[in-house]
Amino acid sequence: MSEIADQRRAADASEAPAPARGRAFNPLDWPICTRTPLRYGVLTAWLGHVPFGMAFMAMARPRRLVELGTHWGVSYCGFCQAVKELRLPTECTAVDTWEGDPHAGSIPARCSTT
Ligand SMILES: C[S@@+](CC[C@H](N)C(=O)[O-])C[C@H]1O[C@@H](n2cnc3c(N)ncnc32)[C@H](O)[C@@H]1O
Numbered sequence: 001m002s003e004i005a006d007q008r009r010a011a012d013a014s015e016a017p018a019p020a021r022g023r024a025f026n027p028l029d030w031p032i033c034t035r036t037p038l039r040y041g042v043l044t045a046w047l048g049h050v051p052f053g054m055a056f057m058a059m060a061r062p063r064r065l066v067e068l069g070t071h072w073g074v075s076y077c078g079f080c081q082a083v084k085e086l087r088l089p090t091e092c093t094a095v096d097t098w099e100g101d102p103h104a105g106s107i108p109a110r111c112s113t114t
Contacts, residue, residue, distance in 0.1 A: 003031035007058055007086050030055035038081050039074045045103060046071075050078035057082035062090050070094040071104050 007030075027033050033051035040047070053075055057065070065083075067076045076094045083090045100106040 004035075004085060007032060027051070027055060030058045032058045032082050032086060035081065035085065037074065037078045039072070039077045042072050042074050044072045044074045046075045050075060053078045054082040057088060057090070058086055061086075061088055065090050065092045067092075067094045068096075069101070069104075070096040071107065 033055040035054060037047065037050040037054075057079055065079055067079065070076050073094070076092070079090075080092050082088065083092060098107050
């Protein structure tokens, strides 16, 4: 939790935490990736990517995020969770055709209306 606070302070100071030079990529340099996704439990193949997605937000600290392919909102909520918890200055937008694709299959109407 204190590492999250460190990331918040770094974000507040407009300075992302930098991993030690010369070390291999270590996900634990980005402790936001250990947070439980808020939409954990919603069945989507994207769930396993959420930790990296949140870590990526901490690394990139983008001014704008546009997600293409929102479906159940698991990944999008993960990005937004990182923005909120790290207090990033990121404007988030989600876009979907709601037509589905070979991975998601067809999207039930309730998905695009809830
Ligand atoms: C595998 S699902 C995404 C899962 C989602 N990220 C989540 O966490 O639940 C892929 C989504 O991409 C959308 N999609 C496919 N082609 C698209 C396009 N050209 N523009 C926007 N969305 C698209 C589909 O409708 C589908 O909802």
